[in-house]
Amino acid sequence: MMVRVLSIALGLAVTAQPAWAEIGRIKRSVGATAIERGKAKLTPAPGFQLQPGDTLVTGKDGQMSLTFIDDTRFAVGPNSRISVDEFDYNRTTQAGSFVTRVNRGSLAVISGQIAKSRQDAMKVRTPTSLLGVRGTRFIVEVPK
Amino acid sequence: MSPRLFAPLAASALLAGCATPSLTLLPSEEGKQGAVAVLEENGRPVETVVNELNSRTNLSGRPRTRSIDPSKLTARQLALLQTLPPPPVRLTLYFLEGTTSLTPESTPGLNFLTQEVSERPGAEVQVTGYTDTLGSEDDNDRLSQQRAEQVLTILAAQGISPEMLNAVGRGERDLRVPTPDGVREPANRRVVVTIR
Numbered sequence: 001m002m003v004r005v006l007s008i009a010l011g012l013a014v015t016a017q018p019a020w021a022e023i024g025r026i027k028r029s030v031g032a033t034a035i036e037r038g039k040a041k042l043t044p045a046p047g048f049q050l051q052p053g054d055t056l057v058t059g060k061d062g063q064m065s066l067t068f069i070d071d072t073r074f075a076v077g078p079n080s081r082i083s084v085d086e087f088d089y090n091r092t093t094q095a096g097s098f099v100t101r102v103n104r105g106s107l108a109v110i111s112g113q114i115a116k117s118r119q120d121a122m123k124v125r126t127p128t129s130l131l132g133v134r135g136t137r138f139i140v141e142v143p144k
Numbered sequence: 145m146s147p148r149l150f151a152p153l154a155a156s157a158l159l160a161g162c163a164t165p166s167l168t169l170l171p172s173e174e175g176k177q178g179a180v181a182v183l184e185e186n187g188r189p190v191e192t193v194v195n196e197l198n199s200r201t202n203l204s205g206r207p208r209t210r211s212i213d214p215s216k217l218t219a220r221q222l223a224l225l226q227t228l229p230p231p232p233v234r235l236t237l238y239f240l241e242g243t244t245s246l247t248p249e250s251t252p253g254l255n256f257l258t259q260e261v262s263e264r265p266g267a268e269v270q271v272t273g274y275t276d277t278l279g280s281e282d283d284n285d286r287l288s289q290q291r292a293e294q295v296l297t298i299l300a301a302q303g304i305s306p307e308m309l310n311a312v313g314r315g316e317r318d319l320r321v322p323t324p325d326g327v328r329e330p331a332n333r334r335v336v337v338t339i340r
Contacts, residue, residue: 027229027266046266065227067340075227108224126165129185129203136178139168
C-alpha cells in the first residue's frame with residue numbers, strides 16, 4: 001500500500017505490485033531501538049518488516065542491522081535517527097530508487113541492486129549534503 | 145604556505161573532522177573500487193566524486209577528501225562494520241521436464257538452505273520459479289509459480305516459518321540459457337532461492 005501511494009506521489013507508472021509490500025527486514029536490534037511509522041512507535045525484532053517512510057531510531061546504547069530486498073545492507077549506530085524517505089524497487093528489472101536521510105548518528109552501508117541500476121538511483125541525505133551512491137561500502141556520520 | 149602557518153590549520157581541521165558530518169569511503173568486501181558523489185552541499189549543487197578508498201570527506205563546507213589508515217578506524221566505525229549483515233546467498237535448484245519434481249542432484253540443496261536460514265535471524269527467503277520455452281507462455285507462468293510454491297512448501301515442512309517465505313513465478317522470462325521458443329533446456333527449468 002505504502003509503495004503504491006509513494007509511486008503515485010512520485011508520478012511513476014503503477015505496475016502490478018507483488019503481494020509483498022515489505023522493503024526490508026531487521027536482522028538484529030540491540031539496546032534502545034524503535035521504528036517510527038507515521039504516529040506509531042514500533043519495537044523492532046529480527047524479522048520485523050520495514051516499509052517506505054519508516055524512521056530507524058536508536059538510543060545511546062542502541063544498534064540495528066537490516067537488509068533490503070535489493071540486497072542493500074545497513075548497520076545503524078547509537079544515537080541515530082535515520083529515515084527511509086523513498087524506496088521503490090522492481091524485482092523483475094532490478095531497478096528503482098532509494099533515498100535515505102541520516103538526521104543524526106551513524107550509518108554503514110553496503111549498496112545493492114538499486115545503486116547499480118542507474119547513476120545516483122541511491123541517495124543519502126544529511127542535514128548539510130546530498131550524496132549519490134555509486135556502488136560501494138561506506139559510513140556516514142552526523143554528530144549532534 | 146609556510147610550515148608555521150600550516151600546523152595550526154591542520155590541527156583545527158582535525159578537530160573539525162570529529163564534529164562535522166563526514167563520509168568514510170571503504171573498499172567493498174571483495175576489495176573492489178566504489179565511489180560516492182557529493183551532489184549538494186549546504187543547499188548548493190556541487191559534484192565532487194569521492195573515489196579514493198580508505199578516505200574521509202567532510203560533508204559541511206567545501207568537501208575535502210583525506211586518506212585514512214584503514215587499520216585505525218574508530219571503535220564506533222569498527223562496531224558498525226562488524227554489525228553489517230552478511231551478504232545474501234543464492235542457490236539454484238533444477239526440475240524434471242514439465243513437472244514440479246526436483247532433479248535428484250538438486251535435492252540435497254534443500255538441507256543447505258534450511259541450515260543457512262537457521263543461521264540468519266530474521267531471514268527473508270525469496271523463491272523465484274522459471275521454466276524452459278517448451279509450451280505456452282501462460283502454461284509456463286503457471287508451472288514456474290507451481291515450482292516456486294513446491295519449494296516453498298518443502299522449506300516450510302522443514303521448519304522454516306512461512307512468514308519468512310515468498311514465492312513468485314517468472315515463466316520463460318530471464319532464461320539462464322537463451323533459446324528460441326519451444327526448446328527443451330534443463331538449465332532453464334529452475335527455482336532460484338535467495339536468503340537475505
